[in-house]
Amino acid sequence: xxxxxxxxxxxxxxxxxxxxxxxxxxxxxxxxxxxxxxxxxxxxxxxxxxxxxxxxxxxxxxxxxxxxxxxx
Numbered sequence: 001x002x003x004x005x006x007x008x009x010x011x012x013x014x015x016x017x018x019x020x021x022x023x024x025x026x027x028x029x030x031x032x033x034x035x036x037x038x039x040x041x042x043x044x045x046x047x048x049x050x051x052x053x054x055x056x057x058x059x060x061x062x063x064x065x066x067x068x069x070x071x072x
Contacts, residue, residue, distance in 0.1 A: 022032060
């Protein structure tokens, strides 16, 4: 079924619209999978960092003084 015929009957599904936008932007499935993995890994790292901060003793942290954080 052509896109014109589909649009005449009912509006496109959001997932189809997203696929079309990504295709027009030149992002293929492989690149999208890489991006999704990087985003999820970033969320995991952020959660681990928050857990480490929660486990630190309260005396080490001062709420007004910024802390120097080393990035690996």
